[in-house]
Amino acid sequence: MKKTIDTNSVLLQARDLVKHYPIKTGVIRHTTGFVRAVDGVSFDLHPGETLGVVGESGCGKSTLGRLLMRLEEPTSGSVFFDGVEMYRQPLNGAAMKKLRRNIQIVFQDPYTSLNPRMTVGDIVGEPFKIHPEVAPKGSRRAKVQELLDMVGLNPEHISRYPHQFSGGQRQRIGVARGIALNPKVLILDEPVSALDVSVQAQVVNLLEKLQAELGLAYVFIAHDLAVVRHICDRVAVMYLGRIAEMGNEEEIYDRPTHPYTQALLSAVPVPDPTLKDSSNQIVLTGDVPSPANPPAGCRFHTRCWKLKAQGELGDSAFTACSEVLPELREHRDGQRTHLCACHVPGPRITG
Numbered sequence: 430m431k432k433t434i435d436t437n438s439v440l441l442q443a444r445d446l447v448k449h450y451p452i453k454t455g456v457i458r459h460t461t462g463f464v465r466a467v468d469g470v471s472f473d474l475h476p477g478e479t480l481g482v483v484g485e486s487g488c489g490k491s492t493l494g495r496l497l498m499r500l501e502e503p504t505s506g507s508v509f510f511d512g513v514e515m516y517r518q519p520l521n522g523a524a525m526k527k528l529r530r531n532i533q534i535v536f537q538d539p540y541t542s543l544n545p546r547m548t549v550g551d552i553v554g555e556p557f558k559i560h561p562e563v564a565p566k567g568s569r570r571a572k573v574q575e576l577l578d579m580v581g582l583n584p585e586h587i588s589r590y591p592h593q594f595s596g597g598q599r600q601r602i603g604v605a606r607g608i609a610l611n612p613k614v615l616i617l618d619e620p621v622s623a624l625d626v627s628v629q630a631q632v633v634n635l636l637e638k639l640q641a642e643l644g645l646a647y648v649f650i651a652h653d654l655a656v657v658r659h660i661c662d663r664v665a666v667m668y669l670g671r672i673a674e675m676g677n678e679e680e681i682y683d684r685p686t687h688p689y690t691q692a693l694l695s696a697v698p699v700p701d702p703t704l705k706d707s708s709n710q711i712v713l714t715g716d717v718p719s720p721a722n723p724p725a726g727c728r729f730h731t732r733c734w735k736l737k738a739q740g741e742l743g744d745s746a747f748t749a750c751s752e753v754l755p756e757l758r759e760h761r762d763g764q765r766t767h768l769c770a771c772h773v774p775g776p777r778i779t780g
Contacts, residue, residue: 481661676767
């Protein structure tokens with residue numbers, strides 16, 4: 430079913446978001462450097478849209494999600510929700526509390542994100558204690574049972590504990606808690622990575638159903654490219670704290686232009702190994718650089734297969750890649766335009 434997305438309005442905006450963690454050493458804990466977890470990320474999220482954020486482990490995806498929730502304070506940059514700046518504009522406790530109601534999160538691990546000493550009713554109903562205006566005390570049990578039914582769980586299991594549920598059921602409990610306050614944006618931090626493949630499909634279908642019913646916008650953080658393609662409208666590919674490429678699902682998967690995106694997609698498993706053309710797989714050499722000491726110029730140039738291809742690029746391109754940090758700018762492919770941070774973007778050249 431084709432979704433209707435209001436591209437004329439922006440619900441959530443990130444502008445030049447930066448998060449550097451200090452590295453402290455010695456007895457006096459002297460700062461000797463910084464881990465550049467997120468290093469200049471900008472994007473817009475429209476109402477009803479699902480934006481996928483993909484990349485290798487350690488690229489800054491989860492840190493970005495926490496910054497959008499204001500669970501972390503950024504080193505610099507801004508986040509706007511419905512035109513309200515979440516960081517620089519002074520927000521008192523009541524104003525921030527009201528704002529947080531509209532942005533909720535579902536965590537990655539359903540085994541550790543639920544308090545084992547609380548019943549399902551207490552876990553899902555806890556947001557109502559902080560925001561009693563959503564569900565007055567006398568109606569909370571009925572509201573919790575309604576939420577459990579919405580996510581496909583038995584409302585009569587309200588008095589059970591998390592250990593009495595399977596992994597997929599626990600993640601449904603996390604989703605029920607996430608939608609309890611009727612948010613406008615849901616941050617999904619690898620919500621299916623800890624689940625079996627068949628259960629992943631069930632949870633993804635549930636998320637699509639809830640989005641259609643409640644009009645939610647999602648930031649879907651994941652590393653499984655197949656899941657992202659199924660659920661996301663746009664995809665942002667991250668590498669070492671920066672967005673390498675961003676476009677709609679068709680542009681990223683069918684016509685990727687950044688060498689890193691092309692390498693990621695070439696590694697996607699094919700169900701029938703006999704159909705896999707090994708000549709089309711791009712094998713990246715070398716290790717991922719440390720975010721505490723990223724390379725100068727393009728973050729990807731030390732592993733870029735295009736730069737290693739003999740005779741494909743001239744010396745000027747080598748110089749730009751190793752010295753100049755590429756900006757995320759429009760790249761046109763026929764009639765379509767999407768964003769790519771590369772000095773030499775383009776289709777894959779084989780042979």
